[in-house]
Each structure stands twice: as C-alpha cells, then as structure tokens.
Amino acid sequence: xxxAIIGLxxxxxxxxxxxxxxxxxxxxxxxxxPSPERRAAFARAxxxxxxxxxxxxxxxxxxxxxxxLTPPSTHLDLVRRAAAAGKHVLLEKPLEIDLDRARALxxxxxxxxxxxxxxxxxxxxxxxxxxxxxxxxxxxxxxxxVSARLSNWRPQSxxxxxxxxxxxxxGGGVLLTQGIHTLDAMIALAGLPxxxxxxxxxxxxxxxxxxDVAHAAMRFADGALGAVSATTAAxxxxxxxxxxxxxxxxxxxxxxxxxxxxxxxxxxxTEDGAAGNGTGADPxxxxxxxxxxxxxxxxxxxxxxxxxxxxGREALKVHALIEAIxxxxxxxxxxxxVGA
Numbered sequence: 633x634x635x636a637i638i639g640l641x642x643x644x645x646x647x648x649x650x651x652x653x654x655x656x657x658x659x660x661x662x663x664x665x666p667s668p669e670r671r672a673a674f675a676r677a678x679x680x681x682x683x684x685x686x687x688x689x690x691x692x693x694x695x696x697x698x699x700x701l702t703p704p705s706t707h708l709d710l711v712r713r714a715a716a717a718g719k720h721v722l723l724e725k726p727l728e729i730d731l732d733r734a735r736a737l738x739x740x741x742x743x744x745x746x747x748x749x750x751x752x753x754x755x756x757x758x759x760x761x762x763x764x765x766x767x768x769x770x771x772x773x774x775x776x777x778v779s780a781r782l783s784n785w786r787p788q789s790x791x792x793x794x795x796x797x798x799x800x801x802x803g804g805g806v807l808l809t810q811g812i813h814t815l816d817a818m819i820a821l822a823g824l825p826x827x828x829x830x831x832x833x834x835x836x837x838x839x840x841x842x843x844d845v846a847h848a849a850m851r852f853a854d855g856a857l858g859a860v861s862a863t864t865a866a867x868x869x870x871x872x873x874x875x876x877x878x879x880x881x882x883x884x885x886x887x888x889x890x891x892x893x894x895x896x897x898x899x900x901x902t903e904d905g906a907a908g909n910g911t912g913a914d915p916x917x918x919x920x921x922x923x924x925x926x927x928x929x930x931x932x933x934x935x936x937x938x939x940x941x942x943x944g945r946e947a948l949k950v951h952a953l954i955e956a957i958x959x960x961x962x963x964x965x966x967x968x969x970v971g972a
Contacts, residue, residue: 633659634658634660634661636663638665638699638714640665640674641701644663644674645920646919647699647751661695664685686713698720700722700723704802705801707737716744718744722930723748723751725812726803727951729802730955731951738944747934749942752817756926759904760890762902763820763821763874763890772876773878774854774879778818778821779874780811781861782810782811782863785866786838786864797809797842797844804842805844806864807958811954813872815862818858818860821874822876823852825851828849828860828960828967830848832845846958872886888904889901905921949972956969
C-alpha cells in the first residue's frame with residue numbers, strides 16, 4: 633500500500649520507523665510539509681521522497697492512504713480533503729481540538745466511506761490487551777475501582793514553542809496531549825464513566841495557556857468509582873499507572889507491563905516488550921513497537937474492509953471524557969455527564 637505522510641514534525645520519527653519495519657506491506661509515496669526547510673531536512677534524514685504541494689499527494693491515484701501528523705487544529709480540514717479524495721486516513725491523536733470538531737471529522741470519514749484509524753498506540757500493548765480480555769471474561773469479577781495516573785515532566789522550553797499548549801492549536805494541555813493515551817487505555821479496560829467531577833489548572837511550574845495539572849473523580853453505571861490524575865509538572869517524570877480492582881482480583885499496569893493478582897492465589901506478570909515511555913523531558917523517548925502494531929492493524933483494516941481497532945468513533949470516547957473533566961473544572965467542580 634502506498635502511503636503519504638502529511639506533517640513532518642517530531643511525531644514523524646516513530647511512524648517512519650514503523651513504516652520501515654513494515655516495508656514489505658507499505659511504501660512511503662511522498663512526505664509533505666508546508667515548510668520547504670522541513671521537507672528538505674526530512675528527505676535528508678530519512679531518504680524518502682518529499683512533495684512540494686498537498687494537492688499533488690491527494691491527486692495521486694496510487695496513494696491509497698495518508699498518515700496525518702500535523703497539529704490538532706488542522707485535522708478536520710485535512711481529513712475532509714483526504715476523504716473527499718478517497719484516501720484512507722491514519723491520524724495522530726487527538727482527533728481535533730474539541731469534541732464538536734472531532735465528531736465532524738469522524739462524520740466526514742464515514743460519509744466518504746474511507747477508513748479512519750487513530751494513533752492511540754497503548755491499546756496495542758500486551759498488558760492492555762490482556763487486561764481487556766480478563767475484564768471481558770470476568771476473571772477479575774465485578775469491577776469496583778479504577779484509577780489512571782500520568783506523572784510526566786515537561787520543561788518550560790517545551791511550552792515555549794509557538795502554539796504548544798494553546799487552545800487554538802492543541803485544544804488543551806496535559807489531558808488532550810499527554811493524558812489521552814492513558815485515559816484511552818483506561819476506557820478500553822473499564823468503559824466510559826457516567827459522570828465526572830474534575831479540576832484542572834495551570835500550575836506554578838509552567839507558563840502556558842492550558843492545564844498542566846488535572847484531577848477527577850468518576851462514577852460508572854455499574855456502581856464502580858474511579859480517579860484520574862494527570863500532570864506535566866512531575867519532575868523528572870515517572871511511569872504511568874492504571875489500576876483496576878475487582879471482586880476476584882486486581883490488575884496493575886505500569887509503563888512496561890501488567891501485574892495480575894487473583895483471590896484464588898494465582899498471580900503473574902505480562903511484559904510489553906518495548907523500551908522507553910516518554911514521561912520525561914524528551915517526549916519521543918520510546919520504542920516504535922506499538923506504532924508498528926497500529927500501522928499493521930490499519931493496513932489490515934483497509935485490506936479487509938473493516939474499521940481499525942481504534943477507529944474514529946472509538947477515539948471519540950476519550951475526547952468525551954476529557955471534555956467532561958474540563959467542563960466540570962470550568963464549573964468549579966460541578967459534576968458533568970459523559971457522552972461520546
């Protein structure tokens with residue numbers, strides 16, 4: 633399958649590595665950025681062809697799909713254009729800067745009949761997949777408590793980049809940019825809560841427009857309770873964690889795998905097999921292994937005519953949760969219903 637890359641910033645590196653690893657299944661037809669300097673630097677670094685105009689990419693009938701790695705505020709327009717050109721789309725998270733624009737983006741892909749996959753690669757970790765299976769099979773019993781914690785560090789220089797952490801370009805701060813991965817994995821395990829009460833703020837650790845600290849309490853339809861904690865002010869950065877406690881046992885997922893402990897005495901650990909987690913000053917310090925799995929699933933979805941495992945509609949769930957947390961915070965902690 634011939635794929636074009638749109639957007640050549642720092643997010644491109646793990647995707648290029650994934651494409652190379654799957655070189656027997658995918659070929660980079662072109663790479664586009666509106667910046668001539670960035671195109672030239674990318675071509676030198678990776679030895680891949682660069683396109684000078686986006687229209688040249690979208691008008692090329694040999695290009696079956698586009699990999700969109702641009703800032704969130706550009707996603708709706710780019711997906712609409714790609715879908716109108718009949719290109720399938722693999723989109724870097726988040727979908728867009730707010731839930732309304734995210735819904736419009738998903739509708740555009742659906743109406744055009746193209747496949748839309750979203751890069752939420754934690755869904756493809758062995759630990760998350762096993763946790764989903766255990767919950768689905770009832771091995772952990774009825775879920776009574778769920779929590780997700782993200783304790784990242786970003787220096788001020790990270791937010792000094794033009795547009796970084798602004799509502800206009802990124803749509804939000806730690807929840808939509810970093811926490812989205814951990815929250816999406818939590819949703820895969822436990823589903824969406826019915827209601828959240830949240831607080832979010834810009835701490836004294838950073839000068840930025842949006843939140844770098846957020847906390848929320850959650851209530852699920854089956855009576856389970858949960859908590860979310862997310863920050864980029866935790867120097868020097870610590871591993872993420874998801875904990876799920878059930879009536880028959882517990883699941884604890886960290887940055888490299890999962891520990892399962894059951895009330896009947898059984899216990900084991902599942903390793904993810906990937907190095908690095910990007911929790912510190914270098915947000916790209918992680919393996920491309922799970923990006924490879926996202927790409928492989930997307931290629932299969934296009935070939936088989938099915939939705940990718942993390943489709944646009946599936947990704948709307950985490951957007952709904954994040955929007956509800958921020959809305960509750962804006963309303964001084966008043967509870968908010970969650971609905972994708």
